[in-house]
Amino acid sequence: MMGDHFNEGYPADGELPVHEVRVSGFSMDLTAVTNSEFARFAQSTGYLTESERLGYSAVFHAYLTAPPKDVIGPAQGAAWWLGVRRASWRHPTGIDSHWQDVPDHPVVQVSWNDAVAYCQWAGRRLPTEAQWEYAARGMLPGRRYAWGDDLLPGGRHQCNIWQGDFPTRNTAEDGFIGTSPVGAFPPNPLGLYDMAGNTWQWCHDWFLPKYYRNSPLRDPQGPTIGRGRVMRGGSHLCHESYCNRYRVSARSHNSPDAASSNTGFRTVDR
Secondary structure (H helix, E strand, O other): OEOOOOOOOOHHHOOOOOEOOEOOOOOEOOOOOEHHHHHHHHHHHOOOOHHHHHOEEEEEHHHOOOOHHHEEEEEOOEEEEEEEEOOOOOOEOEOOOOHHHOOOOEOOOOOHHHHHHHHHHHOEEOOOHHHHHHHHHOOOOOOOOOOOOOOOHHHOOOOEOOOEEOOOEEOOOOOOOOOOOOOOOOOOOOOOOOOOEOOEEEEEEEOOHHHHHHOOOEOOOOOOOOOOEEEEOOOOOOOOOOOOOOOOOOOEEEOOOOOEOOEEOOOEEO
8 A cells, every 4th residue: 555644744745645555566776876887887887977977966964074166156046955066876965985985885965867877777667656665565554654653663773864954963863964874774574774864765657746646556667747756765874854765665865967976877678
């Protein structure tokens, strides 16, 4: 049963109605694609991501590692996002960072188009939104999170999200500011890691809020048009006061050519 069972999502995201979906069998990566895995792809093919070709990307202000001359300026309406020259998957938080310092972290600064290029090389593909939610629910139908209904069962952190006051004070009670190594938190009942928090994960589908009203019963592939491509799972920057989207039914979207320091992906079989 796909969708928001608690009616607590953002209305504009289209998490309702809850509806039955049947998905054919598939395999999914246990973790998001890591920096070291993406590096093998880039080295094998010579592929340049869209951020590398553009010469800049979006970095969250609190962990910027770049000289002032590289900062283009804040994003309109979201001053905590900075346009940063030379930021890319190789230098995820600015030119003074490097992927080799965090090889087991999920690759970030990759657009939907970049993720598709990796999938084509790997003989894989991005999950449909229905596949992603089924996998994230992990045999726990109707639950709020990938592990159950409580955010901190037994007082233990289950995912890498924001603690404190967003966007100025991160108390890092979960142990991390920024991304964390894949597998740093417990897996869901299907053995999948980071189905909430750490990085957003691109899905195959176009995003259209009203799609759930007429979604096919079997193996929905998403609408043929939309505002952008679907992202799932939330990220290390999510907080209930601003972006309560680490719930298993939560949806978001971005332009397929957009990249940032909190967006990555995982793959499924063809």
